[in-house]
Amino acid sequence: DAGVTQSPTHLIKTRGQQVTLRCSPKSGHDTVSWYQQALGQGPQFIFQYYEEEERQRGNFPDRFSGHQFPNYSSELNVNALLLGDSALYLCASSLFPGLNYEQYFGPGTRLTVT
Amino acid sequence: GQNIDQPTEMTATEGAIVQINCTYQTSGFNGLFWYQQHAGEAPTFLSYNVLDGLEEKGRFSSFLSRSKGYSYLLLKELQMKDSASYLCAPLTDSWGKFQFGAGTQVVVTP
Numbered sequence: 455d456a457g458v459t460q461s462p463t464h465l466i467k468t469r470g471q472q473v474t475l476r477c478s479p480k481s482g483h484d485t486v487s488w489y490q491q492a493l494g495q496g497p498q499f500i501f502q503y504y505e506e507e508e509r510q511r512g513n514f515p516d517r518f519s520g521h522q523f524p525n526y527s528s529e530l531n532v533n534a535l536l537l538g539d540s541a542l543y544l545c546a547s548s549l550f551p552g553l554n555y556e557q558y559f560g561p562g563t564r565l566t567v568t
Numbered sequence: 569g570q571n572i573d574q575p576t577e578m579t580a581t582e583g584a585i586v587q588i589n590c591t592y593q594t595s596g597f598n599g600l601f602w603y604q605q606h607a608g609e610a611p612t613f614l615s616y617n618v619l620d621g622l623e624e625k626g627r628f629s630s631f632l633s634r635s636k637g638y639s640y641l642l643l644k645e646l647q648m649k650d651s652a653s654y655l656c657a658p659l660t661d662s663w664g665k666f667q668f669g670a671g672t673q674v675v676v677t678p
Contacts (some may be wrong), residue, residue: 478671494670496572496670498668498669499667518647550664555659555664557613557666559610
């Protein structure tokens with residue numbers, strides 16, 4: 455049973471560029487959440503997708519956008535990259551609705567903006 | 569606003585017990601999760617409290633007091649592999665939106 459997978463593992467971009475990160479949820483899961491984790495900090499909620507729609511959004515600008523596909527996989531897009539966007543981007547999947555809110559995290563994508 | 573406080577770092581010796589406290593203030597609350605994160609890796613689920621009281625899971629136990637906005641994670645019989653960051657994460661709604669603390673770095677020494 456494959457867990458949550460993310461690609462790429464590492465990415466280096468230049469300020470002003472655009473980036474797309476990808477996530478495949480754990481088998482059987484239908485909800486994908488994205489988090490940004492800066493060094494030494496806890497993950498910060500970006501947004502959550504369910505049934506191909508953005509259900510919730512954290513305090514992130516519109517430069518951050520996403521998509522969920524019919525197979526439940528998801529993409530995170532960041533436009534006009536800033537140096538401050540350098541972070542570990544984590545994808546977490548879960549099954550909604552349910553009594554168990556446990557989220558399974560992928561290994562993350564380390565984004566460096568220079 | 570929303571606020572989660574946990575100590576930055578704690579050090580303990582192998583075989584000892586460590587208690588990581590977390591106080592939280594969130595606009596919504598549906599339970600309290602604890603995650604373990606080793607350096608460079610993804611967070612992994614440790615425990616979940618939705619009602620007040622103690623939940624025990626092997627060497628790990630977690631306690632919740634909703635009225636006080638307080639939780640703790642107890643790590644017993646510490647092992648070197650327990651050296652990691654421990655994240656306190658209130659679940660702020662029924663959709664599964666978490667608010668994470670900055671994490672407590674636990675250092676286990678021989």
